[in-house]
Amino acid sequence: MDAVQTLLDIEQIKQLKHRYFRFVDTKDWEGVASCFVPEATAGYPQQECGSRDEIIAFLSRSMVPEMVSMHQGHHPEITVAGDTATGTWYLHDKVFLPSFDFALEGAALYSDEYVRTDQGWLKTRTAYQRMFETSWKISEGPASVNLKQGEISRGPQG
Numbered sequence: 834m835d836a837v838q839t840l841l842d843i844e845q846i847k848q849l850k851h852r853y854f855r856f857v858d859t860k861d862w863e864g865v866a867s868c869f870v871p872e873a874t875a876g877y878p879q880q881e882c883g884s885r886d887e888i889i890a891f892l893s894r895s896m897v898p899e900m901v902s903m904h905q906g907h908h909p910e911i912t913v914a915g916d917t918a919t920g921t922w923y924l925h926d927k928v929f930l931p932s933f934d935f936a937l938e939g940a941a942l943y944s945d946e947y948v949r950t951d952q953g954w955l956k957t958r959t960a961y962q963r964m965f966e967t968s969w970k971i972s973e974g975p976a977s978v979n980l981k982q983g984e985i986s987r988g989p990q991g
Contacts, residue, residue, distance in 0.1 A: 842954065845953055846909075846920060846954050849868055849953070849954050849955070850909070850920070850945070858904055860896055867952075869888060869957075869959075870950065870957055872957070873888060873956055873958060874888075875887075875888045875958070875959045876960030878962075879895070888959075899930065899931065900928060900929070901930075903927045904926045905925045905926070906923070906924055907923045908922065909922050918948075921943065921945075922942070922943040922945065923942060923943075925938075925939075926939055934970045936969050936971050937967065938967050940965055941963045943959065944959075945958065945959045963981075963983030965980060967980050
């Protein structure tokens with residue numbers, strides 16, 4: 834595969850990931866579904882999903898209408914091998930749920946797998962592990978911040 838095609842593939846995968854985050858934050862479940870092949874799987878800390886339908890069901894239950902969220906993917910490391918690819922992304926997310934007086938900000942590492950299809954690049958697997966998570970009561974502001982360190986941020990445990 835030539836270098837120009839590889840760069841085009843990487844750019845298309847970046848755009849796919851960014852669409853995924855935008856669709857999640859706007860609760861566009863059809864849009865989220867369009868980012869995955871039907872047999873895709875996902876590993877979220879609270880749920881393992883065995884198909885695109887399970888992914889959408891989990892996200893739509895978790896991301897209730899009154900939830901405000903921001904998901905951003907940074908520092909992509911994408912490797913293309915023919916018609917498949919893998920990617921590691923740094924996630925920065927914020928979630929606000931006023932009805933529960935709850936706010937969260939955190940970071941995680943996403944590990945994704947992709948396949949080239951007639952519709953372009955799509956996800957076959959997505960999963961993340963938390964680096965850290967902070968949470969607080971919206972009514973109490975930053976004075977009530979709680980920090981939860983993710984295991985992955987502790988380094989190798991030999």
